[in-house]
Amino acid sequence: MSHPRSSTSQRFAQFKLVLLGESAVGKSSLVLRFVKDQFDDYRESTIGAAFLTQTIALDESTTVKFEIWDTAGQERYKSLAPMYYRNANCAVVVYDITQAASLDKAKAWVKELQRQANENIVIALAGNKLDLATAQPSKRAVETAEAEAYAREAGLLFFETSAKTAENVQQLFTAIARKLPLDQQGPRGLRQGAGGRGVDLKGGAAAQQQGCNC
Amino acid sequence: MDEFTLPSTEWDAVIVGTGVKLSLLACALSRAKLSVLQLDPSPHYGSNETALSLSELEEHIASLSSPTAQFKLHSTPVHRDRDYTFTLAPHLIYWNSPLLEFLRDVKMTTSFTWLPLGSWWVWLSDEAVKERGTAKSGGLEGAMANLAAGAVKAGGTVRKKAAWNKNRSKNSAPPVTGALEALAAGKPADEQPASTWGEPSTSTSAATLRRHGDLREVPCTVEDIAWSQDLEGQDRANLGRFLRFIQQSASPEPTSGESNSSASLLAQNADTPLTTFINANFPLPPATIASIHSLTLLPTPPSSTPLHLAVSRLKTHLFSLGSIAEIRSAAALTLSYGGSAELCQVWSRGAAVAGGINILSCDVTPEPLPASSSDADDRIPLKLSTHPSTPITAKHLIMELEPSSWSEESYHAIYLLSTQLPPLFQKKLSTDAVSPAAVVVTMPPDQDAKTGLGNSTPIYLQIRSSATGECARGECVIYAVTAEEKERALLKRAVEMVVEAVDPTTQTGKGSEKIVMSCEYASGDLKRVGVMKGAERRQGELEKVVSEEVREKRVVKVRPLKRDIVFDEGTVEECRAVYERIVGTREGFCEPPPEFVGHGEEDE
Ligand SMILES: Nc1nc2c(ncn2[C@@H]2O[C@H](COP(=O)(O)OP(=O)(O)O)[C@@H](O)[C@H]2O)c(=O)[nH]1
Ligand SMILES: [Mg+2]
Numbered sequence: 001m002s003h004p005r006s007s008t009s010q011r012f013a014q015f016k017l018v019l020l021g022e023s024a025v026g027k028s029s030l031v032l033r034f035v036k037d038q039f040d041d042y043r044e045s046t047i048g049a050a051f052l053t054q055t056i057a058l059d060e061s062t063t064v065k066f067e068i069w070d071t072a073g074q075e076r077y078k079s080l081a082p083m084y085y086r087n088a089n090c091a092v093v094v095y096d097i098t099q100a101a102s103l104d105k106a107k108a109w110v111k112e113l114q115r116q117a118n119e120n121i122v123i124a125l126a127g128n129k130l131d132l133a134t135a136q137p138s139k140r141a142v143e144t145a146e147a148e149a150y151a152r153e154a155g156l157l158f159f160e161t162s163a164k165t166a167e168n169v170q171q172l173f174t175a176i177a178r179k180l181p182l183d184q185q186g187p188r189g190l191r192q193g194a195g196g197r198g199v200d201l202k203g204g205a206a207a208q209q210q211g212c213n214c
Numbered sequence: 215m216d217e218f219t220l221p222s223t224e225w226d227a228v229i230v231g232t233g234v235k236l237s238l239l240a241c242a243l244s245r246a247k248l249s250v251l252q253l254d255p256s257p258h259y260g261s262n263e264t265a266l267s268l269s270e271l272e273e274h275i276a277s278l279s280s281p282t283a284q285f286k287l288h289s290t291p292v293h294r295d296r297d298y299t300f301t302l303a304p305h306l307i308y309w310n311s312p313l314l315e316f317l318r319d320v321k322m323t324t325s326f327t328w329l330p331l332g333s334w335w336v337w338l339s340d341e342a343v344k345e346r347g348t349a350k351s352g353g354l355e356g357a358m359a360n361l362a363a364g365a366v367k368a369g370g371t372v373r374k375k376a377a378w379n380k381n382r383s384k385n386s387a388p389p390v391t392g393a394l395e396a397l398a399a400g401k402p403a404d405e406q407p408a409s410t411w412g413e414p415s416t417s418t419s420a421a422t423l424r425r426h427g428d429l430r431e432v433p434c435t436v437e438d439i440a441w442s443q444d445l446e447g448q449d450r451a452n453l454g455r456f457l458r459f460i461q462q463s464a465s466p467e468p469t470s471g472e473s474n475s476s477a478s479l480l481a482q483n484a485d486t487p488l489t490t491f492i493n494a495n496f497p498l499p500p501a502t503i504a505s506i507h508s509l510t511l512l513p514t515p516p517s518s519t520p521l522h523l524a525v526s527r528l529k530t531h532l533f534s535l536g537s538i539a540e541i542r543s544a545a546a547l548t549l550s551y552g553g554s555a556e557l558c559q560v561w562s563r564g565a566a567v568a569g570g571i572n573i574l575s576c577d578v579t580p581e582p583l584p585a586s587s588s589d590a591d592d593r594i595p596l597k598l599s600t601h602p603s604t605p606i607t608a609k610h611l612i613m614e615l616e617p618s619s620w621s622e623e624s625y626h627a628i629y630l631l632s633t634q635l636p637p638l639f640q641k642k643l644s645t646d647a648v649s650p651a652a653v654v655v656t657m658p659p660d661q662d663a664k665t666g667l668g669n670s671t672p673i674y675l676q677i678r679s680s681a682t683g684e685c686a687r688g689e690c691v692i693y694a695v696t697a698e699e700k701e702r703a704l705l706k707r708a709v710e711m712v713v714e715a716v717d718p719t720t721q722t723g724k725g726s727e728k729i730v731m732s733c734e735y736a737s738g739d740l741k742r743v744g745v746m747k748g749a750e751r752r753q754g755e756l757e758k759v760v761s762e763e764v765r766e767k768r769v770v771k772v773r774p775l776k777r778d779i780v781f782d783e784g785t786v787e788e789c790r791a792v793y794e795r796i797v798g799t800r801e802g803f804c805e806p807p808p809e810f811v812g813h814g815e816e817d818e
Contacts, residue, residue, distance in 0.1 A: 073566055081559040083551065084563070200540070201314065
């Protein structure tokens with residue numbers, strides 16, 4: 001499903017994007033804002049969505065489709081499996097600008113990604129719940145400049161966002177899309193693995209061949 | 215470990231372990247809206263079906279604390295630790311398997327990358343191929359078969375001859391059966407229609423059997439048999455007849471009311487050793503028997519493999535062959551990134567997506583609740599190692615059977631090679647759209663040490679290319695297994711022999727230079743780690759804490775997954791039965807609730 005399709009006039013590429021960060025910083029909320037343009041103050045972490053997809057048109061001829069994986073709450077119990085960030089082309093590492101400790105956790109995730117994930121993974125750091133600091137500056141626990149300096153040093157994209165007001169959410173994902181390698185070979189390190197073409201088990205002639213053919 | 219609070223102290227199901235079966239149950243029960251807590255004392259998913267990076271594998275082998283479990287780096291790997299995914303469960307999954315059918319039903323096939331397992335290879339020297347059995351019936355049988363009665367006699371006994379004739383004239387044979395019959399009747403090879411058993415391929419795709427030194431492709435399709443240079447006319451006919459016997463023995467009873475003579479021949483000989491049976495009915499040279507037997511992947515040599523086991527495996531193989539649209543030459547698939555280890559991760563995550571909770575590095579002990587607590591009743595009181603001060607209760611406790619119930623031992627080895635052995639991964643048929651990502655090589659029993667290996671039971675090597683994502687480009691991973699403890703030492707030599715035969719850059723005697731990492735363990739060693747480690751103790755605690763009655767009702771134990779090369783096909787059925795016991799119905803097993811979005815299938 002992750003084959004890049006490209007033709008001379010239209011470029012279309014699909015990328016796996018994962019969210020990481022401490023529990024309750026707003027990862028699921030950012031996804032919901034981006035994919036469905038919704039926000040719910042009271043919702044618990046998304047249940048029932050293994051991943052969602054969203055497409056961004058970068059220009060008339062270039063479309064990027066994100067396959068967005070949410071943690072399903074596994075981060076809370078330190079139980080994210082390698083399959084989660086394996087082959088991710090990009091990651092959004094989220095912290096809550098009103099919780100200083102959440103930036104430390106974000107830094108740990110960045111380190112983990114740089115050690116375990118694709119070598120050319122695009123990582124964005126998102127300081128979420130910007131609306132809270134805008135409404136009440138005293139709530140801010142992480143200074144913009146501090147996070148920005150860290151992001152620059154670690155080679156990350158950086159945005160302060162609000163899933164609640166939608167501020168910078170679209171910008172965050174667009175910036176990632178622009179930074180992804182859209183060369184003619186398509187993105188590297190896709191889920192299909194190291195160049196192995198898989199067998200399609202989904203419907204089609206293949207699925208109907210089940211059973212004895214003699 | 216920092217504390218995190220659990221959302222509840224009362225659970226419908228606490229599952230101890232993250233192996234294949236327990237992960238499937240976690241997913242199915244969560245999807246059925248039960249509250250599910252799935253734990254594993256180990257930091258990895260998969261329990262004894264886990265997948266590990268290079269350094270994790272080293273740690274894991276050390277944690278087995280067994281003198282026979284060894285991990286050895288022979289040279290420095292050039293890639294990063296995470297570029298490796300070694301698995302304790304490199305299973306192959308036949309196209310005609312209950313697992314695939316199930317995954318299609320619950321729309322989960324796209325959660326995985328399916329790769330084809332390509333050709334099957336067997337090590338046979340020229341000398342071994344030339345050898346003919348001492349059975350004097352060979353020549354006689356051959357002469358008789360050539361009297362055009364061959365196909366009719368395929369059922370074996372003269373007694374049944376009339377019945378076979380009758381059947382045959384009534385039912386017009388499907389094309390493939392026709393081809394097998396023609397073969398069985400000893401017609402020359404060039405008259406054979408080119409077709410595989412499952413699905414006729416185009417005639418242009420007829421391929422000769424490949425070989426690399428003494429490593430030969432196993433003939434298993436009609437065209438393979440027709441074209442094999444290792445078979446003489448009569449062998450060809452008898453092999454055709456034997457395959458037809460397998461095919462016939464699977465068919466339902468003929469409508470005419472006559473009994474199926476292949477089925478009854480099989481029933482009469484269910485426990486007859488494969489070699490004895492073949493020699494009595496379709497005499498074949500020992501090398502041909504070895505090569506047919508290699509498709510069974512059974513641990514015993516052909517001379518002691520009961521016919522019914524062999525036929526059952528061969529049926530699955532032959533009926534799966536030719537069904538995969540992209541690669542007609544393949545019969546089985548495997549999952550990239552660690553085979554069945556991937557099932558564990560996807561299903562455990564499936565449980566979380568459905569609202570369940572998985573916690574790694576967490577052990578559980580049955581422990582009486584404080585006297586103040588009121589809800590003991592018939593719930594099972596438990597203590598988590600991560601939350602010692604917050605006792606929980608489970609309506610159902612699901613775990614694996616204690617290790618003492620493990621019977622058959624097998625001896626495993628994993629090798630990382632600095633060569634990719636490209637000739638093994640080439641497409642077999644011109645019509646194949648994808649290349650195999652894994653192949654099976656069998657070193658058949660070689661008691662008179664003709665090959666120099668001298669093994670008494672078959673040694674199986676599964677070779678996986680970097681297309682599996684389990685190693686880097688330019689490398690391959692080999693999983694080796696034997697059922698004989700004393701022959702563990704031969705596994706490495708078998709790998710070297712294959713490398714020397716296949717890899718153009720390796721000279722004879724230099725095969726070991728290509729081995730970057732080797733590791734060994736016995737199935738029994740696995741009792742010493744993870745969930746299994748505490749199993750007996752947990753069982754003892756359980757007996758102290760809850761009555762036998764409650765244990766009977768509330769504690770469910772699944773059998774450990776078979777440590778077989780083929781995926782344990784009892785898995786889905788066993789999990790369905792457990793599900794029924796807990797939920798009360800088999801309906802809806804693991805089906806995604808309607809409100810689910812993007813649970814694996816593309817919405818396009
Ligand atoms: N004010 C505000 N609250 C937010 C924002 N994003 C998320 N939240 C709230 O933070 C809590 C946790 O959000 P969630 O998306 O579940 O976090 P996750 O655990 O990281 O997935 C929820 O109550 C959300 O409503 C935001 O941008 N602003
Ligand atoms: Mg969430």
